Amino acid sequence: MIGPVIGNVISSPVFLKRISVAFAALMLLAAVLAVAASVGETAIPVGTVIDTIANHLWDAGHPVDAIDAGIVWNYRLSRAIVAASCGAALAVSGAVLQALLRNSLADPYLLGISAGASTGAVSIVILGLGAGMLSLSLGAFIGAVAAFAFVTLLALQARRGTGAIILAGIAGSQMFNALTSFIVTKSASAEQARGIMFWLLGNLSGVRWPDVWLALPVAIVGLVVCLWHARALDAFTFGRESAASLGVPVRRVYAILIAAAAMMTAVMVSIVGSIGFVGLVIPHAARFFVGTRHGLVLPLSALIGALFLVCADVISRVIVPGQVLPIGVITALVGAPAFALILCHGRILR
Amino acid sequence: MTLELRDIVWSAGFRKIIKNVSLRVEPGEFLGLIGPNGSGKTSLMSVLAGIRPPDQGHAMLAGQDMKKHGRRKLARQIGFVEQQADTTDRLTAREAVALGRTPYLSMLSPWSERDDAIVNRALGDVDMTHMADRFWHTLSGGEKQRVHIARALAQEPKFLLLDEPTNHLDIRHQLGLLELVRELPVTVVAALHDLNHAAMYCDRIAMMRDGELVGIGSPADILTSENLRDVFGVEATIEHGPNGECAVRYHAGMKKDRAA
Numbered sequence: 001m002i003g004p005v006i007g008n009v010i011s012s013p014v015f016l017k018r019i020s021v022a023f024a025a026l027m028l029l030a031a032v033l034a035v036a037a038s039v040g041e042t043a044i045p046v047g048t049v050i051d052t053i054a055n056h057l058w059d060a061g062h063p064v065d066a067i068d069a070g071i072v073w074n075y076r077l078s079r080a081i082v083a084a085s086c087g088a089a090l091a092v093s094g095a096v097l098q099a100l101l102r103n104s105l106a107d108p109y110l111l112g113i114s115a116g117a118s119t120g121a122v123s124i125v126i127l128g129l130g131a132g133m134l135s136l137s138l139g140a141f142i143g144a145v146a147a148f149a150f151v152t153l154l155a156l157q158a159r160r161g162t163g164a165i166i167l168a169g170i171a172g173s174q175m176f177n178a179l180t181s182f183i184v185t186k187s188a189s190a191e192q193a194r195g196i197m198f199w200l201l202g203n204l205s206g207v208r209w210p211d212v213w214l215a216l217p218v219a220i221v222g223l224v225v226c227l228w229h230a231r232a233l234d235a236f237t238f239g240r241e242s243a244a245s246l247g248v249p250v251r252r253v254y255a256i257l258i259a260a261a262a263m264m265t266a267v268m269v270s271i272v273g274s275i276g277f278v279g280l281v282i283p284h285a286a287r288f289f290v291g292t293r294h295g296l297v298l299p300l301s302a303l304i305g306a307l308f309l310v311c312a313d314v315i316s317r318v319i320v321p322g323q324v325l326p327i328g329v330i331t332a333l334v335g336a337p338a339f340a341l342i343l344c345h346g347r348i349l350r
Numbered sequence: 351m352t353l354e355l356r357d358i359v360w361s362a363g364f365r366k367i368i369k370n371v372s373l374r375v376e377p378g379e380f381l382g383l384i385g386p387n388g389s390g391k392t393s394l395m396s397v398l399a400g401i402r403p404p405d406q407g408h409a410m411l412a413g414q415d416m417k418k419h420g421r422r423k424l425a426r427q428i429g430f431v432e433q434q435a436d437t438t439d440r441l442t443a444r445e446a447v448a449l450g451r452t453p454y455l456s457m458l459s460p461w462s463e464r465d466d467a468i469v470n471r472a473l474g475d476v477d478m479t480h481m482a483d484r485f486w487h488t489l490s491g492g493e494k495q496r497v498h499i500a501r502a503l504a505q506e507p508k509f510l511l512l513d514e515p516t517n518h519l520d521i522r523h524q525l526g527l528l529e530l531v532r533e534l535p536v537t538v539v540a541a542l543h544d545l546n547h548a549a550m551y552c553d554r555i556a557m558m559r560d561g562e563l564v565g566i567g568s569p570a571d572i573l574t575s576e577n578l579r580d581v582f583g584v585e586a587t588i589e590h591g592p593n594g595e596c597a598v599r600y601h602a603g604m605k606k607d608r609a610a
Contacts, residue, residue, distance in 0.1 A: 014460070104438065228457070235452045238435040238498075244401045245432075246505070247425030247453030292441045 025303050033084065036310045037076040040317055044068050053077070074208065082207045083313040083327075084306035085219035086268040087278055091305025092219075093261035094279030095286065095297055096226050099233045100257060101162045107280035108265040111165075111258070112172030114274030116147020117266070118180045118200055121273075125196060126188045136199070141270035147176045148262045161240060165258075201326030202275035204313055211271050222264040223302050229257055230294040237292065277331040278305055281339050288343075308335065351377065351427065351508050353398065353537070357407035360397055367393045368404070369561040375509065375539055380532055382548040383541040384572075385558030386582055391541040392433060394558065395513045398539060399430035425453035429502030429536075433513040436494070437486060443497045444482040447472055450504025472500040476530060492523035499531065512540040516547065545582075545598045549573055557581060570596050 034053070038046045051062035052072045093108035101110075109115070120143020123129040124136050154168035184193055226233075232253045235243040244250050265279070282305045283297065290296040312330040319325060353375040360368040367390050375381055375398075383391050396402040397409055400416045409416045411427060419427075429450070450472065451465045473479045476496040481489065489497065495515060502510055512531065516524040524544070528551045531538055542548045548555050548569060555572040557565045559581045565572050570588075573596055578586045585601040 012460075102437075231452055231455055235449055237437050237439055237441065237446070237449060238432075239437075241396070241401055241432055242435050244421070245399055245425060245428070245430035245502075246449060247422040249421050287440070292439045292445065 022299070025299070029084065029303065029306055032307055032310055033077070033080045036080040036083075036314050037072050039314050040071070040076060041322075042068075042071060044072055048072065049077075078209045078212050079204050079207045079313065080310050081212045082215045082271060083204055083309045085212070085215035086272055086275065087282070087305035087307070087309025088302035089215075089219040089222055089264040089268050089305075090275065090279040090309075091282035091286070091301040092223050092226055092298055093265050094281075095283035095294070095301045096233065096257050096261045097279075098283055099236055099294060100254060101165060102236065102239060103162070103166060104284065105280070106166070108261060109173070109274060109276070109279070110169040111262050111265070112147035112151040112169055112176060113144045113262060113265045114269050115173040115176035115180070116150075117141070117144040117269040117274060118196075119143045119147070119176045119183070120270075121199060122180050122183045122188070122196055126183055126192055137270045140273075141266055143176070144266035144269055147172050148266065150175075152258075198326050199273045201328035202273045202331070204272050204316075204327055205324060207272065214267060215271055218264055218267045219302075222260050223298065225260045226257060227295070227298050229253055230298055233257070233294040233298075234292070273326075273328070275309070275328045275331055277328070277335045278309060281335055282308060285339060351412045352410070353428070353509050353539075354410040354413075355394075355398065355404075355407065356410065358394075358397055358404045358409065359406035360393055360402060360404050362393075367561050368397065370407075371558075371561075371563045372407075373398075373556060373563060373566065375537060376554075377508075377537055379553040380538045380540070380551055382552035382555045382569075383539065383558065384543075384545060384548050384555055389558040390561040391558055392513055393561075395430070395511055395539070395541055399428055399511050400424040401430065422453045425505055427507055428509045428511060429505045429507035430511045431495075431498045431502050431513065431515060433517060435498060439486070441486050442483050443478060443486065443489065443493075443500075444469060444473065446486060446497050447482075447500045447504050450501040453505060468506065469500075469504050472503040475503055475534060476500045491518045492520070492527065495519065495523075495527060496530070499527075503534070503536075508537060510534065510536045510538045512538065514541050514543055516542070516544065545573060545578070549596050549598060568594075570594060573598060
């Protein structure tokens with residue numbers, strides 16, 4: 001019974017079209033990743049990048065300079081893939097939260113996650129919690145999860161629906177941010193404070209392959225979970241009650257999707273710090289191109305988010321010679337005007 | 351198929367909003383629900399729609415407790431148009447109506463031509479075909495309401511539940527909407543504010559006061575001077591026509607003790 005149904009779905013023209021579009025999108029992403037790996041303080045030709053990747057993936061045996069290969073494979077490529085995963089995950093989280101909470105200003109950090117992560121990070125770095133056993137990332141992750149748990153409990157206690165979640169998020173964020181400031185101002189040296197500041201604005205410098213094997217699966221699984229609920233998200237267009245009357249199990253969908261968004265955000269923040277702007281704005285950009293249906297909005301948000309963050313990372317590496325800027329500075333600096341352009345164009349087009 | 355409430359109690363916090371209501375919706379009828387503000391009409395509509403599970407008693411669809419049906423199955427039988435459902439999303443009327451197909455769609459049964467046909471028919475039923483591609487925020491209140499009804503119709507329901515569907519509409523659109531709903535081949539339950547509309551369009555009227563169902567029957571049985579005084583606190587004369595139809599004529603100058 002199921003077999004023929006799947007067969008029909010797979011052979012339908014809509015499905016084939018989607019597969020080819022998805023394939024094209026992945027090719028575009030791969031191309032941008034390759035270019036990102038070639039740009040930097042030492043410019044390496046894209047051909048060398050491709051040869052290096054081929055050598056690593058299927059022992060192609062192309063002759064490549066060992067130092068070039070090392071830069072491409074160990075530093076730039078892993079970094080670019082983490083940037084892509086991170087951009088996709090943050091953008092999808094933002095799109096999901098905006099839909100669920102019916103608030104176009106919702107972003108992944110609304111749930112207190114970045115504030116908690118920063119508290120966790122400074123507890124490790126400045127207070128020396130965990131006595132060197134815990135890494136900064138793990139501390140940030142624990143802090144993020146703790147803050148999310150706090151916000152969730154607060155929201156459940158209030159029991160006032162979407163408004164309660166937003167208010168609980170604000171309360172949680174403020175509290176954990178205050179904790180962070182308290183620790184930094186009380187105990188940090190100037191050097192430490194600067195380092196933390198840098199980390200809070202997003203920092204991909206230390207990223208290596210182990211980070212890829214965490215970020216990439218989390219981004220992919222998160223995207224799949226959210227895509228699976230795309231129609232349920234559409235049903236929230238006119239609010240929770242309306243979604244319920246359309247047959248959506250509201251509480252279950254809320255629990256699954258908020259947990260998915262929180263998980264993705266917590267993992268990304270703990271790897272690269274809290275990069276702003278992506279989760280708030282990319283979903284809106286996606287909606288300008290494909291409308292409001294989440295079957296399209298989610299994958300496009302993921303794609304734009306990934307491309308955007310890879311590019312932002314490249315810019316952060318090259319814009320000031322000899323110095324790497326925090327990526328969060330670039331995302332806002334480049335992203336805000338770009339978004340303004342889309343906004344204005346969108347208004348003219350429609 | 352029947353829709354039935356048995357001894358329903360529903361509370362918000364510690365306050366009982368619905369107190370022991372039993373009610374049976376007859377197939378094919380237009381049942382009106384009337385009552386003063388705060389008498390529990392909206393809450394009763396949500397219980398009837400299966401959105402709010404009752405604290406006590408049973409909400410039954412087809413002789414079975416709604417809990418056993420599951421959300422999706424309920425949504426295929428009951429279409430519900432809430433009182434105020436708006437959005438800031440940029441979607442078209444057609445996309446809004448297409449949401450009504452949600453309970454039928456899944457990964458293994460994706461959108462098909464049949465769904466397109468049903469959406470088109472629903473748009474036609476509410477006379478909105480020519481505005482199908484207009485954006486939601488460009489529609490007037492009456493047009494939005496008709497799109498909402500089309501969305502509910504796209505669920506292919508046996509029961510259409512409307513919570514004060516004529517709110518914020520001018521008189522022509524109020525009458526037009528009720529006329530339209532009455533012609534639809536579904537059983538309708540509508541919470542109505544205007545008693546004359548209830549008198550004109552309903553087969554039966556259920557009257558609520560303070561969370562209790564205080565009467566159910568034909569418009570002529572329910573809309574009496576005594577009931578309007580007791581339940582709504584207004585003085586009115588009921589005028590009866592030759593074919594059993596009736597109309598409410600309100601008297602100016604409410605009784606002083608009630609107005610306070």
